[in-house]
Amino acid sequence: MSSPAIRTTHVGSLPRSDRLRSLLTADEVDDEEFDSAVDESIREVVRRQSAAGIDVANDGEQSRIAYSVDVTNRLSGFGEGTVEREWPADLDDFPEYGEELLGASENIGGPVARGPIEYVGEEALERDLARFDEAVAAEGVEFPARFHTAPSPGAVLRFTETEYHDSDEAYLFDLADALATEYELIAETGAVLQIDAPDLLAGFTLTYKDDSVDDFRERVRTHVEALNEAVSAVPSEQIRLHGCWGNYEGPHHHDVALDAVIDAFYEADVGGLVVEGANPRHQHEYRTFEEHPLPDGWRLIPGVVDVKTNVVEHPEVVADRIERFANAVGDPERIVAGADCGFETVVEGANAVHPSIAWKKLEALREGADLAAERLF
Template structure:
């Protein structure tokens, strides 16, 4: 990844708005309806081809495929893993359940939307979990490479994301292995093959790990903090096993507290989990600092500095509001974070999370997304001029 670039580079966290027709296909398929595979593949290919030049036009230096061909950032794996079946049941979020009026309003707002659900029709692990997604991953990489080809020389690097063993274990619950550790180990072995395929194709690998924060107010909400920290430690161990032997400098790790608009007043403070997260043997971290619950937590890097070869992709754009951040606001955020980090050459500008982590679930209108990304690029240029005279 680009350490010491001539300016603050821009990227984002993964998912970008999908065309409505593609969203409908993903939603139908996620509900278990029959969808023509060729129609879905063609729609996804067209969407990827369109999403790359849009990112470059918006000033993104490190683009991706927008996750256009995936129904969500994690459940696309239902076609790439064996041993899945039955049903998993996700509980509620602690902060949403604490506000019944808000919860009712939220449910009403989402009623009737054409989306790929992250809480319904979830499979479980009912047998041995292995990876059988080689052909699908190779096709996804080739599709992205083809979309990038016309833009050669207009971007610095490109990335693809894949979920961590921890978030898969949280969503696709264990009904087969004798222990959580055994399940995480099996997932690490399986997912490690996808991680390697992304790197072998020449892309940066982003590990999506919302579990390392989100699960505190989800599956661990009624348990002691120490139990949750133990879960984080087990997940980091699984991640390090999965990426053993892979080039650390080509891997970045994303953590967030859930990509939904809500109170978030039950979020675990970053201070409690950052020391564990920093044990991941990766080249950088992607963390949200734009949203009003965690914007102050960049100061933790004064006490817990990154290794000299690591970068920070700082979220300076909120992915849950249609406000378009002013470039000066973006620049000020980057300047404050650079001061905490101690080295602006290892700072990149990014978004707090994806804009459409499950098809149709995005809160920000597509045209506003591109305006927000353009503003981020403008703000990064301002901050670069001030921090690197």
């Protein structure tokens, strides 16, 4: 890119085609038809990211039914079972709204570990990774950089169950050992590895609702320790860590504060941090980086467009948000502008933004980043 500029990216999931959504949720699917639909949908999101002015792009997670459990298809030891599902703590205070938003809180079907966990999905992952380059070539577009997402060990633990391990900690570190292969394969392509780790923030209201803040901080340290083991063979500058408070339209009034756990985040062996900064509950969190400076060499990827509302941010609003984070960090060159979370994290669920509006938000992101660059450089 010509300098000076603020680069733009997003968090990973982008709207899927209607055809692909129907195939992802079908009971039986022809493999050739599915591959064709995935390839077609990735070409579409590649084309639209280029048109919107996204600099650090990806495949939009088009082949996945959900970011958190797709990886279990590439791990041995898992079978279908019952996964505990509770509402987030904030929705417990508003049960009528909770049921309207997420449905009943009873347990649901999902992956359950019943034996040794090993990585067995090299071929499937390599095919998925190749799709992005194929789509870029087919569309005749270019991006300064690309990224590919993978869940943290703690994220997989959150959305699955185990009947094989004696404790959550044993399960966590077993997952870390297996996921290391996925992380390394992604990094070998030259892509930025984005680790999606809702367990480090949303875990406070989703999984560990009885924790005190101090207890949760120590739990985050354990999860980061497991993550560090998993990424030990990947250069830290090639990794960005994504933490969020949950991508649903709840009140979020029980969310843990970022500054309460940021010291544990900073123990991660990564080179960038993706955080929310646009939704109404957390727009003040930029101050955390004034009081707790980023580690040397890290970049900050703040969310400056909200993925829980169909209101399209004015570019001036986006620019203001970028400026606040840049001033808090002290160097605009360490900022990459992004979104709060994914636009379609699951195929069926509480995706708040209409698919057509998601692209308009990314256009506003680009316009706002250009305005911010004019002011900051």
